[in-house]
Every structure is written in structure tokens, then in C-alpha cells.
Amino acid sequence: MDVVEGKLFYQGRLQKACVGIEDGRIVSVRKVLDGDEHHDFGDRLVLPGAVDPHVHFRDPGSTHKEDFSSGSLSALHGGVTCVLDMPNTVPPVIDAPSLQEKREAVAGRSWVDYGLFGGISPRTDVASMASCHAYKVFMGSSTQSVLLSEERDLARALEAVGRTGKVVSVHAEEEGMLQRMDERSLRDHEACRPREAELRAVERLMQYRSQARINVCHVSCPESLSLLKGSGMSFEVTPHHMLLDSSMDLGAWGKVNPPLRRRADREALFAAFCSGDIPMLATDHAPHAHEEKERGFGEAPSGIPGVETGYAMMLALVKRGFMPLEVLMRAACSVPARTFGLNKGEIAEGRDADLVVVDPRQLTRISARRLHGKCGWTPYEGREALFPQAVFLRGRLVLRDGASVTERSGREVEHA
Numbered sequence: 001m002d003v004v005e006g007k008l009f010y011q012g013r014l015q016k017a018c019v020g021i022e023d024g025r026i027v028s029v030r031k032v033l034d035g036d037e038h039h040d041f042g043d044r045l046v047l048p049g050a051v052d053p054h055v056h057f058r059d060p061g062s063t064h065k066e067d068f069s070s071g072s073l074s075a076l077h078g079g080v081t082c083v084l085d086m087p088n089t090v091p092p093v094i095d096a097p098s099l100q101e102k103r104e105a106v107a108g109r110s111w112v113d114y115g116l117f118g119g120i121s122p123r124t125d126v127a128s129m130a131s132c133h134a135y136k137v138f139m140g141s142s143t144q145s146v147l148l149s150e151e152r153d154l155a156r157a158l159e160a161v162g163r164t165g166k167v168v169s170v171h172a173e174e175e176g177m178l179q180r181m182d183e184r185s186l187r188d189h190e191a192c193r194p195r196e197a198e199l200r201a202v203e204r205l206m207q208y209r210s211q212a213r214i215n216v217c218h219v220s221c222p223e224s225l226s227l228l229k230g231s232g233m234s235f236e237v238t239p240h241h242m243l244l245d246s247s248m249d250l251g252a253w254g255k256v257n258p259p260l261r262r263r264a265d266r267e268a269l270f271a272a273f274c275s276g277d278i279p280m281l282a283t284d285h286a287p288h289a290h291e292e293k294e295r296g297f298g299e300a301p302s303g304i305p306g307v308e309t310g311y312a313m314m315l316a317l318v319k320r321g322f323m324p325l326e327v328l329m330r331a332a333c334s335v336p337a338r339t340f341g342l343n344k345g346e347i348a349e350g351r352d353a354d355l356v357v358v359d360p361r362q363l364t365r366i367s368a369r370r371l372h373g374k375c376g377w378t379p380y381e382g383r384e385a386l387f388p389q390a391v392f393l394r395g396r397l398v399l400r401d402g403a404s405v406t407e408r409s410g411r412e413v414e415h416a
Contacts, residue, residue, distance in 0.1 A: 001020045001021065001022050001027065001028075001033075001035045001036060002020075002021045002022075002035050002036055002037045002038075002039070002395060003018050003019065003020055003021070003033045003034070003035035003037070003038045003039065004018065004019045004021065004039045004041070004046060004353075004355055004392065005017070005018040005019075005033075005038065005039065005040045005041060005046075006040070006042065006043070006044050006045065006046035006357060007041075007043055007044065007045050007046060008029070008045075008046045008347055009045065009046070009047045009048065009325065009326075009329055009347060010029055010347050010348075012326055013326070014045065014325070016031070016043075017029055017030060017031055018030055018031070018032060018033035019033075019046070019347060019353065019355065020033045020035060021035075021353040021392075021395035022395075023395075024353060024394030024395045024396070025343075025350060025351065025352055025353055025394070025395070026347065026348060026349055026350065026351050026352075026353050027349060027350075028349065029347065029348070029349065039390075039397070041357050041390070044357050044358065044359045044360075044389065045358045045359070045360060046347070046355055046356070046357055047079075047329065047333075047355070047356045047357075047358060048329065048333040048334070048344070048345055048346050048347055048354060048356070049079060049080065049081025049082065049112075049333070049344065049354035049355060049356050049391065049392075049393070050078075050079055050080045050081065050082075050281075050310075050332040050333055050356070051080070051081070051082045051083075051084075051332070051333060051336040051337045051340070051342060051344055051345050052075065052080045052082070052083045052084070052281075052282060052283050052285070052307055052310070052311075052336070053083075053084045053169070053215075053236065053280065053282050053336045053339070053340055054084065054086065054169065054217060054218070054236060054238075054283065054284045054285075055071065055075070055083045055084065055085055055086065055283065055284075055285040055307050056085070056086045056088070056143075056284070056285060056286045056287075056303070057071035057072070057083075057085050057106075057285075058071070058089065058287070059071070059085075059089065059102070059105060059106055060089055060090065060091075060101070060102060060105045061089045061090025061091065062089065062090055062144070063374075064374070065287050065288055065289050065292075065374060065375060066287045066305075066373055066374050066375065067109075067374070068085075068105075068106040068109045068110050068114075069109045069110070069111070069408070070372065070373055070374045071083075071285070071287075071307065071373060072110040072111040072112045072114065072408070072410055073111045073372045073404065074285075074305075074307050074308035074371065074372045074373040075111070075112045075307045075308065076111040076112050076391055076393075076398065076399055077308055077371075077372050077387065077388070077399065077402070078307055078308035078309060078310065078311050078312050078387065078388075079311045079312060079315075079356040079358070079387070079388040079391065080112060080307055080308075080310075080311055081112050081113060081344065081354035081356070081391065081393055082112060082113040082114065082115070082337075082342060082344050082354065082413060083112060083113075083114050083115075083307065084114070084115045084116075084117060084133060084134065084340060085106075085114055085115070085116055085117060086117050086119075086136055087102075087116070087117045087118055087119030087132075087136050088119060088136075088138070088142070088143060088144040088145045088146065089102065089144065090144060092119050092121075092144065092146050093116070093117070093118055093119050093129075093132075094118070094119045094120065094121045094123075094124050094146055095124060095125065095128065095129065096125075096128040096129055099116065099118055099129050099131065099132055103116060103412070107412075108408065110408060110410030110411070111393075111398065111404065111408050111409075111410050112393060112410045113344075113352075113354075113393065113394075113410050113411055113412070113413050114410055114411075114412060114413065115132075115133030115134065115340065115342075115412065115413045116132055116133055116412065117132060117133065117134050117135065117136040117169065118132030118134075118135050118136070119135070119136050119137075119138075119146055120135055120136065120137050120146075120148055120157045120161075121146040121147075121148065122148060122150070122153040124157070126157060126160035126161055126163075126164065127160065127163070127164070130164055132166075133166070133340065133412075133413065133415070134166050134167040134168065134169060134215075134340060135157075135161050135164075135166060135167070135168040135169070136168070136169050136170075136171075137154070137157060137158075137168055137169070137170045137171070138170075138171045139154070139170060139171060139172055139173060139175060139201045139204075140171055140172070140173025140174065140175050140178055140193070140197065140201065140257070140258075141175060141178065142171060142257040142302060143257070143286065143301055143302055143303055145171065147175060149174075149175040154204070154208075155208070158208045158211055158212040158214070159208075159211055159212070161213075162211045162212035162213070165213070166213065166341075166415075167213045167214075167215050167234075167339060167340055167341075168212050168213065168214055168215065169215040169216075169217050170201075170205060170214060170215065170216055170217060171217050171218075171257075172198055172201035172202050172205060172216050172217065172224075173193060173197045173198055173201050173257070173258055174196075174197040174198075174200040174201045174204070177194065177196060177197035177200060178192060178193055178197055179191070179192040179193075179194075180192070182298055183297055183298040184297050184298065185246075185251075185297060186246040186247075186248075186250060186251075186254050186255065186259065186260055187246050188297075189246075189255055189259045189260075189297075189302075190246050190259040190260065190261060190262075192259075193257060193258055193259050195220070195221040195223060195224075195265075197258075198219070198220060198221060198224055198258055199221075199223055199224060199227065202216060202224050202227050202228065203227065205233065206227070206231060206233075209231055209232050209233050210232075213234075214233045214234070215233065215234040215235060215236065215280075215339065216228060216233055216234070216235040216236070217235075217236055217282070217284070218236060218237065218238050218241065218258060218282065218284050219235050219236065219237050219241070219269070219278075220241045220258040220259065220260075220261055220265070220269075221261055221265050221269075222265060222268035222269060222272065225268075225269070225272055225277065229277065234279055234280065234335075234339050235278070235279065235280065236278075236279070236280040236281065236282035236336075237269055237273060237278045237280070237281065237282070238281075238282060238283055238284045238306065238310075239281070239283060239306055239309070239313060239314065239380075240254075240256060240260065240284075240304050240306060240379065241258075241260065241261070241265075241266065241269055242266060242269045242270040242273055243266065243270070243313070243380070243383075244260050244266065244379060245260050245261060245262060245263045245265065245266040246259065246260045246261060246262060247262070247263055248260075250379055251297065252293050252294070252295070252296075252297045252300035253293055253304075253377065253379050254304070254379055255293075255297065255300055255301075255302050255303075256284075256286070256302050256303055256304045257302040257303075270322075273323070273327070273331065274322055274323035274327065275323075275327075276324075276327045276330070276331075278331060279330075279331060279335045279339075280331055280335050280336050280339065281310065281311075281314065281328075281331040281332045281336075282336070283306035283307050283309075283310040284303075284304070284306065285304075285305055285306045285307035285310075286302075286303030286304060286305070287303065287304075287305040287373055287374065287375035288300075288301045288303050288375060289374075289375060290375070290376060290377060293377070304379055305371075305373055305375050305377070305378060306380075307373075308371050308372060308373060309366055309371070309378060309380050309383075309385060310332075311332055312366075312385035312386055312387045312388075313366070313380060313383060313384070313385050314328050314332065315328065315358060315385070315386035316363055316383075316384040316385050316386045319360050319363065319386060320384070329346075333345040333346060334346045341415035341416050342413055342415075342416055343416035344413075352394050353392055353394055353395035354392065354393055354394065355390075355391070355392040356388045356390075356391050356392075357388055357389050357390035357391070358386050358387075358388055358389065359386075359389055360386065362386065362387075362389070363384050363385070363386060364384070364385055364386075364387060365382050365383070365384060365385070366378060366380045366381060366382060366383050366384075366385050367381065367382075368381055387402070389401060389402065393409060393410065394409075396409060
């Protein structure tokens with residue numbers, strides 16, 4: 001048995017204790033434990049690794065933006081030990097052959113554990129992709145997305161997903177309400193994708209909530225929270241919708257779908273998160289190359305990178321007193337793990353030993369040149385973050401003192 005000792009987040013609070021690990025899983029949590037190898041981190045925090053249920057690692061087909069190796073290395077350095085990767089790649093993952101092609105393309109290349117989404121088009125045989133970890137539906141168009149906007153197609157798809165028992169994550173924007181015009185600013189982009197499009201899509205999904213396990217992606221406005229609260233559907237909010245808004249001088253670097261909204265919307269989402277009213281944090285990590293974002297605003301693609309910075313920024317906000325640690329641990333770790341059937345997300349006997357070691361005294365400033373993704377930029381330049389000093393993946397020390405110390409050992413996850 002190996003032992004990790006420190007100030008653990010265990011049973012809802014921080015306490016000095018030891019974690020005993022065998023065969024990649026936590027077998028004991030005690031005040032004192034002896035083991036073959038003992039990692040003593042003193043008074044540093046030992047937290048669960050984050051689970052990011054929404055990333056776009058662009059593999060296969062758009063690997064000049066990101067690939068599974070670079071994206072997962074970014075996740076590792078951000079304290080994220082498991083990611084769920086979206087299907088809008090090239091080709092899109094919308095049938096059994098494309099799912100198998102992607103599975104083979106990324107096998108052995110990830111630094112963290114991962115699951116693969118299967119996308120649903122009007123022609124997708126949902127049952128044929130039963131080996132995917134979860135399903136994805138795009139009700140509104142976005143980067144390389146495959147639309148499923150007609151009511152009959154949506155009803156058929158959600159009924160079929162319901163029979164599998166798996167989660168279906170939905171990009172909830174009403175396609176017919178999205179406008180096409182010459183966009184020159186974030187405010188223009190917001191006008192083209194109005195909040196009413198999100199609200200209408202959420203309302204449409206409500207009628208299917210008893211048929212399938214629906215997760216609403218990247219909620220962007222507080223009115224959606226009011227609809228979703230108590231609906232039985234899960235939902236997620238991104239760091240960029242809580243920390244960035246359309247009044248900021250970001251240009252195309254802040255262009256994303258759904259769009260950044262007004263300052264009041266951002267502040268309302270952040271307040272709801274801090275009070276524990278938002279169940280899940282998801283980065284919607286969606287990188288694009290410099291030259292793509294530097295096109296004219298209307299031509300630049302939508303998407304913001306965030307898998308390396310999201311958890312670390314939120315930890316810094318905990319340090320600054322904006323929210324209790326337990327709120328972040330639920331939203332970034334235990335709830336996404338539970339929602340997507342992962343044996344991860346908390347320090348408890350029987351769980352995967354995915355652990356992140358953080359020194360709360362070591363606040364740093366985010367710098368794009370020190371990040372590990374391919375795109376080489378971030379909208380969070382200069383913001384405070386608490387990056388991990390050490391990371392354990394299934395009990396194996398994979399990052400120490402800010403540097404990876406092993407070969408890539410991430411593997412595809414199974415439902416717990």
C-alpha cells in the first residue's frame with residue numbers, strides 16, 4: 001500500500017489525514033497510515049482531481065488547434081484528472097465506425113483519464129454507439145456541429161438515448177432564433193445568439209426530461225437557471241460565462257457559443273455558483289489557432305480554451321473567500337463524476353485515487369506562454385490561479401513540482 005498524507009478534503013471538510021492506495025484505488029483514510037511509499041505533503045491541501053465533462057480536444061481532424069496529447073497535458077497541469085471529449089471533430093463522431101476510429105486515434109495518447117461522447121445526427125443509430133460514454137446533441141449550430149433541431153428528430157433521439165440509460169448533453173440554443181448578420185463585436189455576436197434562443201431550447205427540452213437523462217451545457221444567462229432549478233435535468237456553467245462578459249475588450253478572443261452576455265448576467269451566474277446553486281463546472285475547452293482568431297471578427301471561429309485554467313482559477317477564488325471550498329469540490333469533482341457515472345470525484349474508500357496537491361500560499365498569475373495547449377493564448381492572462389504542485393492519477397504520481405514525471409497513462413473510463 002502507498003500512502004499520501006496532507007490536509008485532505010474528506011467528508012466535506014479539510015482535515016489532516018492519510019490516504020491509503022492499492023491497485024489505483026483508495027482503500028483507507030486514517031489519521032495515521034504506514035505504507036510501502038509515503039508521500040507527505042505536510043499542510044498542503046490534498047483534493048480530488050477535477051472532472052471536466054465538456055472539452056473539445058479537436059482530435060481527429062483539427063489537430064493544429066489541439067490534440068489529445070496536448071489537451072490532456074493541459075488538463076493534468078490544471079488539476080483535471082478526467083475529461084469527457086465532445087464529438088464535433090473531423091469527421092464527426094456520429095456512428096459506430098467514426099466512434100471506433102476516434103477511439104483508436106486517441107488510445108495511449110492521453111495524460112489523464114477520458115471518456116468519449118457520441119454525437120447524434122438525424123440519421124444516427126443511437127443504439128449502435130452504445131459504447132460511447134455519453135451522447136451529445138446540438139440544437140443550435142456551433143463549430144463543426146451536426147444539428148438536431150427538428151422536433152421529430154429530437155424526440156426520436158432522446159427516446160433512444162433514454163433506453164441506454166446514459167446522459168445526453170445538449171447544446172441548448174434554438175437554431176431558428178439564431179440570426180445571420182455582419183458581426184463586428186462581442187455585442188453583435190450576443191445579438192445574433194439572443195438569450196431567448198437558449199430559453200426556448202431549454203423549454204423544449206423540459207418536455208423530454210422524464211424520457212432521458214438530459215444535461216444542459218454551458219448555461220449563459222440567469223433566466224435559464226430559474227427554468228432548470230428543480231427540473232430534474234442537470235446543467236453546467238463555464239468559467240468564461242461567469243468571469244467574462246461582452247463589455248470587455250476581448251475582440252474575437254472572447255467569441256464563443258453561446259455568447260458572453262452582459263456584466264449583470266455574468267455576475268448573477270457567478271453569485272449562483274458561489275452559493276452552490278449551480279451543480280457542475282465545465283470549461284467547454286474549445287481552442288483555436290492564433291491565425292484563426294486573428295481573422296476579422298465575423299470570420300473568426302467561436303471557442304475559448306480553459307481546461308488548464310478553469311479549476312485553478314476557481315481554487316484561487318476560494319482562497320480569496322468568494323466561495324466555500326465544498327461548493328467548488330461538488331461542482332468540479334463529485335457532481336460531474338456522479339452525473340456521468342465515474343468512480344472518481346471524491347476522496348473516499350473505493351474511489352479512484354485521483355488526487356491533486358495544492359499549496360494555497362502559492363498563488364500565481366496565468367501566463368499563456370507557460371500553458372501547455374497548442375493554441376498559445378488565453379483570455380485569462382494575468383488572473384490569479386492555484387495550479388497543482390503534484391497530481392496522482394489512480395494512485396500513480398504523474399506530476400510533481402509542476403512537471404510531468406511519467407509516461408502518458410490515461411485510459412478510457414467505464415461507467416462505475
